[in-house]
Structures are given as C-alpha cells and as structure tokens.
Amino acid sequence: MAAVEKALSDSDFAQLLRLDAPLADAKQIMLCHPADYVERIRMSIPAAGIYQLDADTYVSPGSLKAALRGVGGACHGVDLVMDGTVQNAFVAMRPPGHHAERATPMGFCMFGTVAIAARHAMEQHGLSRVAVVDFDVHHGNGTQDLLWDEKRAFFVSSHQMPLWPGTGRADERGAHGNVMNVPLPPGTEGTTFRRIYEDTVLPQLDRFAPELILVSAGFDAHKDDPLAELDLTEDDFAWVTGALCDIAARHAKGRVVSVLEGGYDLEALGRSIAAHVRVLMEKGA
Numbered sequence: 001m002a003a004v005e006k007a008l009s010d011s012d013f014a015q016l017l018r019l020d021a022p023l024a025d026a027k028q029i030m031l032c033h034p035a036d037y038v039e040r041i042r043m044s045i046p047a048a049g050i051y052q053l054d055a056d057t058y059v060s061p062g063s064l065k066a067a068l069r070g071v072g073g074a075c076h077g078v079d080l081v082m083d084g085t086v087q088n089a090f091v092a093m094r095p096p097g098h099h100a101e102r103a104t105p106m107g108f109c110m111f112g113t114v115a116i117a118a119r120h121a122m123e124q125h126g127l128s129r130v131a132v133v134d135f136d137v138h139h140g141n142g143t144q145d146l147l148w149d150e151k152r153a154f155f156v157s158s159h160q161m162p163l164w165p166g167t168g169r170a171d172e173r174g175a176h177g178n179v180m181n182v183p184l185p186p187g188t189e190g191t192t193f194r195r196i197y198e199d200t201v202l203p204q205l206d207r208f209a210p211e212l213i214l215v216s217a218g219f220d221a222h223k224d225d226p227l228a229e230l231d232l233t234e235d236d237f238a239w240v241t242g243a244l245c246d247i248a249a250r251h252a253k254g255r256v257v258s259v260l261e262g263g264y265d266l267e268a269l270g271r272s273i274a275a276h277v278r279v280l281m282e283k284g285a
C-alpha cells in the first residue's frame with residue numbers, strides 16, 4: 001500500500017477524488033460466501049501474531065478489517081459509478097480477492113472481492129450484464145468459481161500457464177459459456193498480449209455488451225515481477241486499460257471499477273498503477 005500511495009502522490013494525480021473505503025457488511029460478503037465460511041474466517045483471526053489459513057495465506061489481527069474494506073470499497077465504487085458521481089474508480093486494496101473460492105481462502109485472498117462487486121451491481125442496481133476482466137498473471141480461480149453459474153456475468157481471465165493455481169484452461173467455459181480463459185505461455189510479451197486481446201477478448205466483450213466492466217487489475221504480469229514469467233510493461237497495462245474503457249464507453253456509459261489484485265515488484269507495481277490510473281482519469285474526464 002505504501003508503494004501504491006507513493007505512485008499516486010505524483011502531481012499528475014492531484015485531481016483524483018480520494019475516498020476511504022467503507023467496511024463491507026455481512027450481507028455483501030454473503031452475496032458470494034456462505035455464512036459459516038465468513039464465521040470461520042472471523043474465528044481464525046488471531047488476537048496477536050500470525051495465523052496461517054493455507055500454504056500462502058496468512059492473517060494477522062488487522063486482516064479481516066482490511067479484507068472487509070477491500071470488498072466495501074469495491075461495492076462503493078460500483079455505487080458511485082452507477083449513480084454517476086464518477087465515471088470510473090480504482091480500488092487500492094490489500095489483500096487481493098480473486099483466488100478466494102466460495103468456501104476456501106487461497107493465495108492471499110479471503111473474500112472474492114470482484115465477484116462480490118459484480119453480484120452487488122446485479123442485486124442493488126439491477127444490472128443483467130456485468131463483465132469482469134482479470135489480467136493478473138495468475139488465473140482468477142476464485143472469481144471463476146463464484147461466477148461459474150452466473151448468467152448475468154461474463155468473466156475473462158488472461159494468465160500465465162503453467163503457473164499456480166493450475167486452473168484456467170481454455171476449455172473451462174462456465175455453466176453458460178460465461179467464462180473465457182486465455183492461458184499465455186511464459187515469456188509472452190506485450191505485442192502478443194495486445195494481439196490476443198484484440199483478436200479474441202475485446203470482440204467477445206463487445207458482443208456481451210456489458211452495462212459495467214469490473215477489472216481484476218493485477219500487475220504481476222509485469223516483466224520485473226518475481227512471481228511469474230510474463231513480459232508485460234506498464235505501457236501494456238495502460239493499453240489494456242484504455243481498450244476496456246473504450247468498450248465501457250460503447251456499452252456501459254463508461255462505467256469501470258478496477259480493483260487491485262497482485263503485483264510484487266514494488267517499483268513495477270507503482271509505475272503500473274500510475275499508468276493504469278492515468279488512463280482511467282483521461283477516459284473518465
């Protein structure tokens with residue numbers, strides 16, 4: 001979060017409207033997770049020190065509140081773009097959310113933030129076509145699990161394969177053909193990434209004609225990231241952000257809510273977020 005704050009402290013972002021994220025309420029979390037799961041997470045939060053939920057997922061006394069603010073921020077972002085207060089929003093949050101399945105915390109994630117925001121848009125705002133685009137280098141297995149049988153959502157994930165968590169093959173299509181997986185081999189560079197989006201992802205999104213685009217904005221596909229082997233740069237993240245905003249302009253009155261997922265080289269993360277938010281500001285002006 002310090003790296004994110006630093007990146008957004010540049011004078012380029014002086015005009016940015018900055019709001020504190022509210023805590024999500026239980027009703028919002030339960031749009032995607034059963035009550036006993038929420039209780040299990042709540043009970044696992046230690047009074048002091050660290051507790052390990054799985055091989056990668058550790059919680060400390062502040063973790064529940066942080067995760068609830070992530071979900072609350074994403075839902076509030078949806079509210080603000082739906083009521084026209086802003087055209088788009090970026091939710092700078094930790095922990096990420098796209099690996100959390102219905103009743104399983106995974107990969108630093110406790111709650112499926114972006115999937116909850118999608119359901120919130122459907123239930124609170126009556127939307128029937130919500131696109132979720134995940135360009136984090138890891139497959140958004142949690143979002144896929146939570147939206148697998150959701151006809152009102154179209155979920156697209158591009159990710160390195162092979163790579164943890166191992167899911168996200170192109171033949172995983174969702175219960176209604178509402179999931180699109182785009183596995184990319186290690187070493188994929190920006191030119192190939194852009195061509196694949198232009199040839200396959202963007203036309204499918206155009207056909208779906210979303211009323212809102214949610215973005216799982218992970219920046220760990222950056223060439224400097226230590227957790228994976230894709231070779232994107234901040235220019236590629238700016239490009240894909242612009243392309244998604246253009247689709248939103250055509251179908252969704254420009255409505256885009258982007259939530260932070262991964263990104264583990266802090267310099268690259270800062271530059272990538274700056275590039276991403278700069279495009280959101282230009283397109284939302």
Ligand SMILES: [Zn+2]
Pocket residue numbers: 136137138218220261262263
């Ligand atoms: Zn990731």
